[in-house]
Amino acid sequence: MGTAVNPTLIYLGQIIYLVFTIYVWLIVARVLLSWINPNPYSPVMRFLGKISDPVLNKARRLFPLTLGGFDFSPILAIMVIHLTGVVLGQWLMQIGQGMPASVVVPILAVSLMNFISSIVWLLIVLMGIRFIVALVQPSPYNILVRIIYGITEPLLSPLRRFFPPLGRGLDLRPVIFLLALFFLQWVVIKSSYIGIRPWFSGLAGAAAV
Numbered sequence: 001m002g003t004a005v006n007p008t009l010i011y012l013g014q015i016i017y018l019v020f021t022i023y024v025w026l027i028v029a030r031v032l033l034s035w036i037n038p039n040p041y042s043p044v045m046r047f048l049g050k051i052s053d054p055v056l057n058k059a060r061r062l063f064p065l066t067l068g069g070f071d072f073s074p075i076l077a078i079m080v081i082h083l084t085g086v087v088l089g090q091w092l093m094q095i096g097q098g099m100p101a102s103v104v105v106p107i108l109a110v111s112l113m114n115f116i117s118s119i120v121w122l123l124i125v126l127m128g129i130r131f132i133v134a135l136v137q138p139s140p141y142n143i144l145v146r147i148i149y150g151i152t153e154p155l156l157s158p159l160r161r162f163f164p165p166l167g168r169g170l171d172l173r174p175v176i177f178l179l180a181l182f183f184l185q186w187v188v189i190k191s192s193y194i195g196i197r198p199w200f201s202g203l204a205g206a207a208a209v
Contacts, residue, residue, distance in 0.1 A: 006096040013092030020085020027052045131174040
């Protein structure tokens with residue numbers, strides 16, 4: 001005999017997911033607007049600052065990640081908040097549909113895999129741009145070139161000892177890094193997804209009994 005459906009928990013999970021999603025977009029708006037130096041005393045900026053600055057300031061203390069002079073702690077904060085909303089919302093919705101509370105384990109595992117996958121894709125994009133820039137060889141004083149090199153060089157510098165530049169300054173480090181990232185994305189993470197599926201199947205079968 002299956003477990004009864006609880007619409008209240010389903011709606012609660014949907015509301016929590018929606019609230020976290022809205023909050024994430026408010027933080028994104030705060031970060032993007034800060035790049036154009038708006039009036040900090042405007043009603044919009046005061047509102048965004050009041051609801052997001054405490055979280056962003058705490059993220060800078062807990063995740064002090066700076067690459068090439070750019071602060072990546074807001075990105076990590078946004079990902080963590082989104083991850084929390086997804087896990088909590090999905091958990092309540094699954095319980096409301098009759099799944100046991102232990103379903104939180106595979107939900108958390110899948111969400112963490114998605115979190116890691118997003119970071120890996122971000123690094124793939126950055127390294128791909130770095131490789132293309134190295135082939136084109138634009139002016140080193142170009143602001144975009146300086147930004148790309150500033151972000152990626154701290155990640156590539158440990159490889160310089162093992163993969164020094166070849167003739168004409170050809171740098172193979174981005175290629176090595178990209179190969180490692182693709183292996184992580186398509187082998188390790190994909191295999192982890194496949195391994196998590198039986199958890200859901202087993203829990204769903206137990207809930208239907």
